Amino acid sequence: MIKVIRQLTSSLLLGLLTITLLSGCGGSGDDSSTVNPPTDNNSGDTPGDGDSGDGDSGDGDSGDGDSGDDGTYSGSGAITQGVATTTINNLFVAGSRVAAVGTITDSNQQSWVVPADTLFQDNTMPFASDLYNSYVSGHNYSNAAAAEAALDGTDIIEIDSDGEVITAYIFADNYFEMYVNGNAVGKDPVPFTEFNSNIIRFKVKQPFTVAMALVDWEETLGTGTENNQGSAYAAGDGGMVAVFKDSNGEIVGVTNNQWKAQTFYTAPIVEKSCLSESGTQRLSATCSTGAVSDIATVYGVHWSRPTNWMSASFDDSSWPSAVTYTNDTVGVDNKQAYTNFTAVFDDAQSDAQFIWSSNLVLDNEVLVRGIVGSDTGDDGGDTGSGDFQLTSKAVKSDNIVPLSATCDGANGGMSIPLQWSGAPSGVQSYALSMHHFPNPNDADDFSKAHSYWTVYDIPAATDNLATGETSIGVFGINSVNNQQQYAAPCSAAPGDHDYTITVYALSSAVDSLGLTGSTTDLVTLRDAIAPHTLGTATLSLTRSRYNPNNDQHVPQSVATTCATKSAAFEAYSDYVSVSCSGNTMSVTTQTLLPYRSQLEGDKANVGIRSWIGRVPIPEQLTWTMPITPTYLPSPQSNINIHHAVGVSVEGIPILHYAKESAPDEIAQLGQDYSSRDTVLLGEIDQCGGHAGNGEDYHYHMAPICLMDSHDPSQPLAYMFDGLPLYFGTGGGVKTTDGTDYGAGRYEDLNYLPADVKDGSNPLDECNAYDLHGDGSEYVYYSTSDAPYSIGCFRAQADQEGSVPAGPHWVQERDLSWSGNDVSLTDYDTMSFGGKTWQFIEVTPGESNNRIEAGKKALIMYRQLASGDSGYDPNANCYAFRYRLDSTDTAGTNDTYSEHCR
Template sequence: MFGLTDTALIESALAPDATYTTGAQIVSEIDGLGDSIDIDGNGSADALTDGLVILRYLFGLRDDVLIKDVIAPNATLFNAADIGEKIEILMLKTQQPVLSNAVINSDAFKATGSDYVNLPLSYTCDGVNGGTSPSLSWKGTSALATHLGLTMHSVNSDGSSTFQFSIFNIPGTITTLDEGDFSIGTAAEGDMTSAEIAAAGGIAYAAPCADGAGLETLYVFTLYELDSELELSSSATHADVQAALITQSLSAVPITTRRVRFDATALANNLHVPQDGTFSCAEKTAHFNEYSAVHSSISCNANTDQFSVVSHIADGLKTARADQQLQVGISSWIGRLSLPSQSGSTMRLTPSYLSEPSNNISCDGTGVLGFSVDGQVILPYYKQSNNSGVGDTCGPSDGEDYAGRDTVVLGEVDQCYGHSPNGEGYHLHGAPICLMDVHDPSKPVAYMTDGIPLYYGEAGGTIENTLHAQTARSVTDTNFGAGLYEHLNYSPSDVKDGSNPLNECNAYDINGDGAISGYAYYSTKDAPYSIGCFMGEVLDSDTKAPAANTKLLSERNGWTGQSVGQAISVDVMANYSGLYNGKTYNITEVMPGTSNVPSFLTANTMAQVLWRILDSDDANYDASTTCFEFRYRANSSITNSDETETICTEKPVGDATLDFTPFGN
């Protein structure tokens, strides 16, 4: 209540036999109490009123001395006996034995490595159409729980709570809440008008919309277990539901999430925009450590001006949801798969700015442009080709037409701007758009090889109207970012109004003074998507991070008649894990159309490529390396005629990398 967190909150204040021993755990427990710690009933939990009266009660004070000078002027409870009774009820609820091991989760949550899960953008007012209600799941509820309650509230700066939703009388057998759907129980509608409910998609969900510039707000989901229904109807308010849950629930299990938001005023005033383009070793490290769960090592060397990152997994931090599945959205597929592999990059620590844009990126499309903060290599947007350029001399003024080689327009990258290249890993040909579900827009989404940060400006959506789409031989209809981020525009306000536009490199002149304040790159919906050239000197091309890339001992054959690595005309529809013959496989589903159908597939018939890692039960298992079984299924409904092959890797895939797949621990 006094605003203390982390170590300052718990220092010298925990019992020797405490169950909760970290500041984050204690905060989560307190947040889970919601408005029940508003002892005097004035609508907010205050340190100098509610906090002191609780403290006095625990010290044994009663009657008038319990409440003297600590009751708020606008309190609704004044009587010491009533206040004592309320504290007793609160103590009974918090001291009761744990009746279950319930755990709340969501398929939209990402384990970044921070203390709190980041609340996805879609569940806030900044989401599409003003946001939608969350997808949640839970397990481990008590056998005594015949019914459940589920709430979400935000923790305001003064310690009070604002509820986003309250659902009660959920049958105890239910274990999931679908996105945008409250039909599993009764939702409290008493705090919203019918117009507000209609605007929220017909459900009583008040999407959180924090004010301010970069304000971190905590959002608490709480699952309540009950042994009977609440005698409430849909006209109940959140306060009604809270009062009933506090007195009737068997237990309350919270999970705390967080979100950093910049409101419209903050964005208009460029409060999310960097003041210069140079970051120290500590600052860059902190940006990558926002996603520390992904990274194996982060190092700086001031003497060589190098900053290196090695990440456990090449395809970054993605959920298993359809809107983030790898390969999905590709319509010109070379048959490669995203096998588990490390990734890494070395970039300049301190930028050395150039005076103007120049032609200084890879002509064959293979040169590394940068590295995302969640561990994805970024390459130029155009595909490999033998054009007139040589080495690293291509760029915006080289006279080349890149529209016909634009991997995004041609449908060669997935909904997250990435694909698996020859080598079966994963990399991006645009900005890491699928990171924007959890990312703070004031922080870089990547650092480029020249050490200059890349921020999210705009990206995503369909691209039929982009400049390259007007002249390309074919144009994909993929909705990049699955339509979840195309409405966002975090570009600086002077970029938006055209008074200080991005240059040909997609670089923003931060203060209009060139190399003095420096540059920052911003992503765009049109090519080059990430950057079109470097505005800083890059490191020597031989400087690489020591990532352990997964390499097969031999090429895959694929289907009979297929040349893996050559593009075929199919739509990649899904990429997920599933069971076959009792084993877990990664399953990639592809659908041929009616024209240019590969000889080994059938028009309009779903095909599948399955792969898994062999285990000790397999005859071909080799403990000294990692071996993959591949299955090629021309018709997903016919499972007894798969073509198969088994190929091992040159060296074993590390356990930390496998832990990001269904084949790890």
């Protein structure tokens, strides 16, 4: 969900043909198709305090913590290895994949049911009704209203006789069981595939507690793998989204990061050393998500479910918050079980989000819990809400404090934008705080907290604050300089620091607290509002800061092993996977779409002022590079402008900044390419990328918009010679009235090494930095000016061999429909004809002769799915609509075409 570039952008991933690494549970089951990565013509011919986690898991019984033969795991789970024994051959014979069940024994002789111990065959839990179920004739409903009309009322589960009927809409990859206040209300009638979606209705008083068991099914039992991507042992992925409506049809709850989620079975694990635990977090982010070669050696990690995990009284406060995932990451926008019901799941005001635990791919059995609905009170009036939420468009799914909000941000850092919803009734005002505990053991003693942002007397009509907002409410004092202002976090040393932003819904009116801003610190504020607090919403963030003014972020050596090299990609494991063979590292991108926040300044395509007519189409691509580089004795002219030079850590290729003037042109050192500079010509968007002639998104500078949450001690990218590219400088306005690359956030940021800054060890013509001053090792640094990323390879590179040829349209589409002299001014999703479309807004310049002056045009596109007239299961097909007047919402004059590749 998260429709604006959180953003791989809704409706683009769509399963990524039949080869998406994360199509998991399931794609079609037939993964023989392959996709070659696109190349880019790139020519001018085509239009200070250390914090650590703390806390008891509070998760009930756990395994015995088998450390394994290699002694590399010491967590709370139980370790199993190899393939389980099948006990049930197939729960659902009609399914497109075998939904088997088995058991496997750990080293302590405890037996575990895999993939999970479900109630699929237990009649005490009813099957959910259908929204979309291809296995039941006539149950492929085209919309929610049709599905609801087919129900006769016998499906309603009564929990409270004086309650109201709540309707839940669920899409789960793959299987779910739902409880409300501890009562079993419905289970998935299809345990594996084909994909289905469901309705569950129950009569209950609000608010109520929803608890769900979620299972990502597996085909090779005990290993978390399935037959996908040409491998019998590929890791699948999960994901669940739900919407809850009351008897009036109003949405009273959706899945989001306010829910809790905990994993109880993680696999496949190749190396146990990749597992870790931090407080209640069961972490596997550094574990490989690639296909397994030796299935007998694969590990699984298991934890026992708490016995009363589904009850309303169960204490889930120590569980981690659910992690949200985009439609693209889960891969649902080509599945009618989802797309037929986007009006429910993608509601403009209450957009539900896909949730799971922290690893969408490796966590196979996940329990989630959430409180839904409002307390109607004795008088029938609405007196509260169980869905008070706080979000920020500036915060990505990694929940890292954006750099712009730290002391290293522009102007010393500004507060992030906030939005809240679902506040309790009776709110007369709001207050806000942001704090951090240097010592986690002091978490309940706010006198020991560092306070950065304190505001009260925020009017009750307020539901958002803009970036750097200072005119709403009364500022209290921070603990950094005791001033009435936002104080940007500025930790003295690297290491994760946790920050909490809280919005308090108050029953006290503005000006009634009796506070004076100049003497109101965090403790004073909390004491004053305690009797008036109706509810709170929090946003939990983290940040590890590296001071640009010292060299703590500068690498000491170049990674020359698979483990150390692949570490740069670990923070982006939802977008890329890494595998190694011999001296070759392969990086597979899941979507070819960038990882961005929801801020306007991070929207892809926006800012392009010289458009070649292309749009970003998602693909799965694999790039290769040497693990151990072979250095060249000096800079050489060795970059082929036509091909990519490297790949970013989020899986986006990077090309040379110049447009080629001839096939296979080699970029010459010392040559002035300013007349062909894609940056100066305005051909790339505000984050440095665009869609090339393969409709592939790629960069022509370093991926500067990653820097809002990227660790500067880690590479931004790896080049095809095996050398890393780090952020040095970047962004800014390069031409008069030109695009502001990075939206003003990064041009003052300088992470270049000190000896580069002082000129004693400058970057060479390749933008390479001599790490030790003796020519033994080099790394690259980005620069604000050309060559932006690299000017040449400083080590041997098989550039063309790293970039296979890409797909093309069988029949080329219209690239000249909008005419010349246009700018791209928006990129988002829209609903049209009952379908979700991507769109790019096109604004004409003075000399444009196609778009009427004062009007804006749209190019709309979506991947065709089963049931569409032009759908071809053996090709990647898209529908395009060219709309010269965006106000023509009926599409009366649209030009429509379909294209396959």
